[in-house]
Amino acid sequence: MKHIKTLNQANLKKSAAKGGCGECQASCQSACKTSCTVANQKCEK
């Protein structure tokens, strides 16, 4: 494309279909403890 550059290939909708296994880390267990940030957590699959 000439006018638009897409940075990622992911589509959240596909992840919804197979998601929800619940094995990934609770976000507060990483570093924050005061501020919820979820999108930086890793998927376990």
Added chain:
Amino acid sequence: MIHKYTLNGFNIVIDVNSGGIHIVDNVTYELLDYVAPPLADMLPENIAAKLSVRYSQKELKEAYAEILELAQEGVLFSEDDYEKFADMMVSAPIKSLCLHVAHDCNLRCKYCFASTGDFGHGRKLLDEATGKKAIDFLLEHSQGRRNLELDFFGGEPLMNMDVVKSVVSYARSKEKEYNKNFRFTITTNGVLLNDEITEYINSEMSNIVLSIDGRPEVNDRMRPAVNGKGSYEVILPKFKSLVQKRGEGQYYVRGTFTKYNLDFADDVIHLYEQGFDQISVEPVVTDPAKDYALTEQDLPKIYAEYERLAKYIIERKKNEESINFFHFMLDLDQGPCAIKRLRGCGCGNEYVAVTPDGDIYPCHQFVGMEEWKMGSVYDGSINTKMKDDFAKANVYSKRDCKDCWAKFYCSGGCNANNLQYAGDIRNSHKLACDLEKKRLECAIMIKAALA
């Protein structure tokens, strides 16, 4: 829904529901002010007329064709069809525990949400029997989950190291029988670190959070010892030694910034220059009446500071240096699934805190609020009504989140902050939202700059 913004010379468009991130030129950026679904096959003439002063017909038609193509691919103007998943959300197994091994501390940090360690209920240490009960509780309530997380928290957990070791050893002894994988983490101020403890936690903990605020004067102003002296000189060499010995293991040096250091990028840079490359420096969360509290008036300065930090990180990374700022971490391709993103931290549902008395609270920040006590590891009780309520606290049941572009990144924010500063776990804490959105914009811009 899309969200678009310009930062550091990049026009960035986020397609909220697919997670698609697009960098666009000026003509496309302006076109998107006028375009909304359902999209026509050709650029509508009235829109072309509005922009024809600045752009040629050819440019406008080309840009529109690309917008249309992405929309047809489902990565621009995609539909929000996740609410059906939110409706299905029910109580989950408890798989994550914040274990308060010490309601006592050897520092007197002025912003401490735990009332300098005792959570307002007296200084005490968790005993071994209660620690083991907490592990039993977790094993019994985590059916269906293999990965279990246990964070040793306080107060200061190193004040009760023997119990930490006993709990780790007890949990490990149960892993095989229950088919579980324990991941231990610890959050420490570092004062009691020595070679023996460093070696132990480096070998047993999957992540270590080392509390330090940054520059010596910044750290010492807010993190004095009981005798009032600053802690920087005591902890810095210990943290350096731990990280050096840790090798590739996960850790964060983790600070808090307040109104006293709105130039907090300099604290991140200071920590980096001390040899730490995994850094988290986070906004203080406190009563707005405190003189160090962050307020809405501070936002322009904080925003500018996040931008300055983002540019600093871009330069370091372009120079192939290793630096990771926790709040700018974002994996645009391999991040958590959409289901995980609907309800965030999981507190009170799959994540709970246990106190030295064996009491269970939705998370560490609720500890000490009697009305939020939800059970005890001694009798295995858990308030299922309260648990169900937390399970249903998702981005669709939170009024301000439903139509927010950041909902799949922050996932509804911190329920404890919402309760304390906005009156209900479902009311958004606006200051926290504003900061989160700015950090996300910076994090995505960094991706654009390094792409």
